[in-house]
Amino acid sequence: MSLLEASEIVSGYGDIEILHGVSLSVGRGEMVAVIGPNGCGKSTLMKTIFGLLTPTGGRVTFKDTDITGMPPHEIVCQGLSYVPQADNTFLSLTVQENLAMGAFLRPDIYAVQAEMAYGLFPDLKARRNAKVSSLSGGQRQMVAMARALMLEPQLLLLDEPTAGLAPVFVEAVFAQIAHVNSQGIAVLMVEQNARLALEHAQRGYVLASGENRFTGESSALLANEEVARLYLGGAA
Amino acid sequence: MIALVVDGIILGSILSLGAVSLTLVYGIVRFANFAHGDLMAVGAYVAFFLVNTVFATLDIPIATFGPLSFGLPMLLALPLAMLMTAVVAVVVDRLVFRPMRARRYATVMFVIGSLAVAFAIRALVFIIWGPEFHFYTQALRPALKLPFDVRVKPDQIFILLACLAMVAGLYLFLQRSKIGQALRATADNPDLARISGINTEHMMIWTWAIGAALAATAGILLGIDSQIRPEMGWNLLLPLFAAAILGGIGNPYGALVGGMVIGIVQQVSTAFLLPTYKPAVAFVILILVLLIRPRGLFGSEQRGF
Amino acid sequence: MTVEAILSSGLLNYLVGFLIVASIYALFTLGLNVHFGDTGLINFGVAGFFAIGAYTAALVTKPLPTGELARYTQQAFGLDQPFLVGIIAAALVSGIIAVLIGIPTLRLREDYLAIATIGIAESIRLVFNNEQWLANGSKGLVGIPRPLYDLVPTAYYNYVYLGIVIIVLAVVAVLLERMIRSPWGRVLRAIREDEVVAAAYGKNVFAFKLQALVLGAMVMGIGGALYAHNAGTISPSVFEPVFGTFIVWVMLILGGSGNTKGVILGAFVFWAIWAGTQFATDAFVPPALNSRAPHFRFLLMETLLVLMLLFRPKGILGEERFVSTLRPR
Ligand SMILES: Nc1ncnc2c1ncn2[C@@H]1O[C@H](COP(=O)(O)OP(=O)(O)O)[C@@H](O)[C@H]1O
Ligand SMILES: [Mg+2]
Numbered sequence: 001m002s003l004l005e006a007s008e009i010v011s012g013y014g015d016i017e018i019l020h021g022v023s024l025s026v027g028r029g030e031m032v033a034v035i036g037p038n039g040c041g042k043s044t045l046m047k048t049i050f051g052l053l054t055p056t057g058g059r060v061t062f063k064d065t066d067i068t069g070m071p072p073h074e075i076v077c078q079g080l081s082y083v084p085q086a087d088n089t090f091l092s093l094t095v096q097e098n099l100a101m102g103a104f105l106r107p108d109i110y111a112v113q114a115e116m117a118y119g120l121f122p123d124l125k126a127r128r129n130a131k132v133s134s135l136s137g138g139q140r141q142m143v144a145m146a147r148a149l150m151l152e153p154q155l156l157l158l159d160e161p162t163a164g165l166a167p168v169f170v171e172a173v174f175a176q177i178a179h180v181n182s183q184g185i186a187v188l189m190v191e192q193n194a195r196l197a198l199e200h201a202q203r204g205y206v207l208a209s210g211e212n213r214f215t216g217e218s219s220a221l222l223a224n225e226e227v228a229r230l231y232l233g234g235a236a
Numbered sequence: 237m238i239a240l241v242v243d244g245i246i247l248g249s250i251l252s253l254g255a256v257s258l259t260l261v262y263g264i265v266r267f268a269n270f271a272h273g274d275l276m277a278v279g280a281y282v283a284f285f286l287v288n289t290v291f292a293t294l295d296i297p298i299a300t301f302g303p304l305s306f307g308l309p310m311l312l313a314l315p316l317a318m319l320m321t322a323v324v325a326v327v328v329d330r331l332v333f334r335p336m337r338a339r340r341y342a343t344v345m346f347v348i349g350s351l352a353v354a355f356a357i358r359a360l361v362f363i364i365w366g367p368e369f370h371f372y373t374q375a376l377r378p379a380l381k382l383p384f385d386v387r388v389k390p391d392q393i394f395i396l397l398a399c400l401a402m403v404a405g406l407y408l409f410l411q412r413s414k415i416g417q418a419l420r421a422t423a424d425n426p427d428l429a430r431i432s433g434i435n436t437e438h439m440m441i442w443t444w445a446i447g448a449a450l451a452a453t454a455g456i457l458l459g460i461d462s463q464i465r466p467e468m469g470w471n472l473l474l475p476l477f478a479a480a481i482l483g484g485i486g487n488p489y490g491a492l493v494g495g496m497v498i499g500i501v502q503q504v505s506t507a508f509l510l511p512t513y514k515p516a517v518a519f520v521i522l523i524l525v526l527l528i529r530p531r532g533l534f535g536s537e538q539r540g541f
Numbered sequence: 542m543t544v545e546a547i548l549s550s551g552l553l554n555y556l557v558g559f560l561i562v563a564s565i566y567a568l569f570t571l572g573l574n575v576h577f578g579d580t581g582l583i584n585f586g587v588a589g590f591f592a593i594g595a596y597t598a599a600l601v602t603k604p605l606p607t608g609e610l611a612r613y614t615q616q617a618f619g620l621d622q623p624f625l626v627g628i629i630a631a632a633l634v635s636g637i638i639a640v641l642i643g644i645p646t647l648r649l650r651e652d653y654l655a656i657a658t659i660g661i662a663e664s665i666r667l668v669f670n671n672e673q674w675l676a677n678g679s680k681g682l683v684g685i686p687r688p689l690y691d692l693v694p695t696a697y698y699n700y701v702y703l704g705i706v707i708i709v710l711a712v713v714a715v716l717l718e719r720m721i722r723s724p725w726g727r728v729l730r731a732i733r734e735d736e737v738v739a740a741a742y743g744k745n746v747f748a749f750k751l752q753a754l755v756l757g758a759m760v761m762g763i764g765g766a767l768y769a770h771n772a773g774t775i776s777p778s779v780f781e782p783v784f785g786t787f788i789v790w791v792m793l794i795l796g797g798s799g800n801t802k803g804v805i806l807g808a809f810v811f812w813a814i815w816a817g818t819q820f821a822t823d824a825f826v827p828p829a830l831n832s833r834a835p836h837f838r839f840l841l842m843e844t845l846l847v848l849m850l851l852f853r854p855k856g857i858l859g860e861e862r863f864v865s866t867l868r869p870r
Contacts, residue, residue, distance in 0.1 A: 052430070052431070071430065072433075073433045073434055073435045077433065081431075084428065084431070087427070087428060089425075090420075090424045090428060091424060091425075091540065092540030092541060093417070097421075101417065101432045105433040147432065151433070268652035270585070332847055332851070339851075343650075344577070344581060344651055345854065348790060348850060351585060352847050353847070355843045356840055356844065359843065360840065367832060474660050474663060481653070481656075512667060512671055515664070515667065516660075516663065518660075519664050522656065522660060523645050523657065526645040526653060527644075530648075530653075
């Protein structure tokens with residue numbers, strides 16, 4: 001039985017429908033990549049799963065609980081965490097305060113989880129009392145991820161975690177994601193670096209124009225001529 | 237002139253407290269609340285009601301504290317009036333603004349709603365307490381004579397200290413307490429706050445309650461310093477907004493400075509202009525700020541505080 | 542009954558007076574509709590433009606007081622010009638004030654204009670209240686001339702004035718309706734719906750907003766002028782925010798912001814409701830509470846506005862292409 005199941009999601013902004021019935025699932029401990037051209041609705045899908053947008057059709061279940069239309073602050077109690085694509089840190093708060101907000105619902109585990117986060121991102125420990133607005137882009141991304149890990153989620157939603165990062169950092173971020181995943185945390189990741197994402201993930205979904213286009217094992221998608229030509233920028 | 241500056245500091249401390257609470261609310265609810273001055277009036281009138289109507293019938297010692305013009309009744313009335321004003325603000329939010337949030341209204345609708353609330357509160361004050369001025373006490377207290385012809389009433393020293401204490405208390409609350417941090421997080425990035433598990437509707441309640449309690453205090457202190465009257469909230473609106481915008485709207489610490497500046501300039505202006513022009517003086521400063529530095533002295537592009 | 546008896550009967554006189562004031566308020570509402578309904582600008586200082594229009598028209602059409610009157614009335618000038626000159630002057634001066642207030646605020650968030658317009662309205666009222674030399678201070682001006690007054694017997698004059706007001710209202714309404722349906726008007730709507738998108742299409746958002754602010758303010762100035770000639774006397778207390786500004790907002794939202802016919806209807810309907818509550822408070826509020834009676838009516842008006850905002854934000858008539866004020870934040 002899969003951990004997260006989104007079926008036939010219809011969603012958008014106001015009267016504008018962006019997703020016309022998208023489905024995906026994530027199994028326990030699995031790493032799944034969502035790729036697709038800019039503007040095809042990947043972020044919209046993430047926002048809808050996490051309750052920032054209310055779908056007009058379809059269902060989202062997590063561990064067999066229906067979380068469709070649940071407000072985000074309740075969804076996070078179920079064991080999901082989410083790192084949005086943009087504005088994913090509290091810029092006017094310190095690093096430490098960002099982590100405290102991540103553990104807002106569980107102050108009791110804050111200390112332990114913060115140590116874990118600083119262990120995963122040693123750079124942050126030195127800057128724990130710095131405002132996030134004074135950090136570099138790469139460090140901010142670490143804060144964003146650390147915040148999302150504070151509640152010991154079973155599934156982490158990452159929306160373009162490497163966007164805007166220099167190539168050297170891209171590899172490092174993927175390594176960190178792999179490390180998180182190796183601890184049993186399932187990862188659903190939207191990525192622009194489609195090839196790299198599929199190389200790390202077990203399965204992948206290709207979205208186009210708000211619909212599922214291809215679905216399958218990463219290796220199969222990487223090997224698929226059409227996927228390679230249209231979405232991976234070259235031959236398989 | 238120095239005497240006017242000293243008067244300005246007292247008025248400024250009251251405006252600071254009002255502007256700090258106005259801008260705190262703005263930072264989280266994200267619209268200019270035109271009913272804020274009237275929340276100050278609610279606080280002042282509730283305290284008046286408690287001191288002069290309710291407590292007068294009870295056996296509360298009415299002796300004043302040393303040289304101050306008030307005693308135990310006012311000290312008891314203050315927290316109760318803060319609480320009552322907080323309740324009023326939270327109820328207004330429930331009835332007016334929360335439904336608007338639920339319907340995802342544009343900012344302009346909230347602003348218009350807040351103007352309606354402002355006038356409604358004022359109408360209620362008129363209906364309940366009438367159009368007359370009221371004073372907490374008729375007793376006159378001698379002023380302390382300081383060098384340079386400066387006279388300060390003991391009450392005014394209390395007002396200054398009380399305002400500073402309240403703002404310091406707010407600072408500690410926002411920095412140290414869990415709720416305070418969550419309020420700052422919500423002001424900074426409401427969606428991320430929700431994703432982090434913060435129920436932003438609860439934060440709205442906290443914001444209105446704290447903002448209104450501070451506004452009530454400012455209103456009461458203003459009443460101690462001068463008098464209370466139904467239009468006090470409306471007349472405070474321009475100085476409050478001028479102070480908040482001068483300090484950088486959404487930034488409580490900037491509003492502290494903004495309030496002082498507006499208070500001092502308003503008082504000093506009475507050397508050249510009729511005192512009734514004080515709101516217009518605040519307006520002129522407001523326009524100058526908007527022309528020269530619309531972000532205010534301490535404002536940044538970034539949200540949060 | 543003879544025609545004469547009907548025309549001079551009390552009830553009819555009341556009705557004519559009612560229609561005159563309602564039509565004048567309809568002009569304010571039309572002006573505010575250009576601001577808010579068409580462009581999304583929050584003007585909380587309608588009373589300021591109302592006052593400027595009224596005082597300008599009064600000072601332009603009134604002669605300087607002479608003889609005994611001069612001892613009680615001070616005014617900076619009195620040009621003794623015809624009615625139409627007064628109207629035009631009222632519109633122009635209102636427009637100039639709008640430019641002055643628009644320049645510092647229209648590039649900023651919408652709330653700043655709201656604050657600044659309150660400030661200008663309050664400042665204008667304070668100036669007229671305190672500067673005796675300008676327009677007789679708090680006592681105000683009396684004897685503002687009435688156009689075509691010598692044309693008909695005094696008892697029938699109100700019919701003439703109602704005619705004038707309705708003609709002005711009709712001309713303004715038709716012109717505004719044309720403008721808003723022109724390409725220029727469509728840009729205003731686009732700005733209201735999404736400023737960023739309008740800017741992305743290469744529109745100078747600031748210039749369009751300023752033009753809308755000025756246009757609406759001129760209409761309000763004309764309304765103020767018509768008010769002054771109708772009342773014959775004005776004083777600063779007329780331009781208090783509740784009667785000068787808030788009531789116009791209630792009329793606008795009630796009728797349907799963004800809809801020319803709707804906002805005119807809103808003005809008439811609300812003015813009727815308002816008159817009705819006058820009778821109600823006269824009948825039900827005990828005389829001991831007389832000084833507080835108006836505030837019961839204000840409270841009613843404020844409650845009505847909140848209820849409209851919440852449950853019928855499109856007003857009685859609504860708007861064909863109403864989106865902006867309900868756009869998600
Ligand atoms: N807040 C919004 N309001 C309206 N349309 C939006 C909003 N955010 C995104 N869109 C539109 O939705 C579509 C999908 O956007 P998004 O889900 O962010 O794409 P992706 O993440 O796949 O690049 C785009 O056409 C975008 O313009
Ligand atoms: Mg995206």
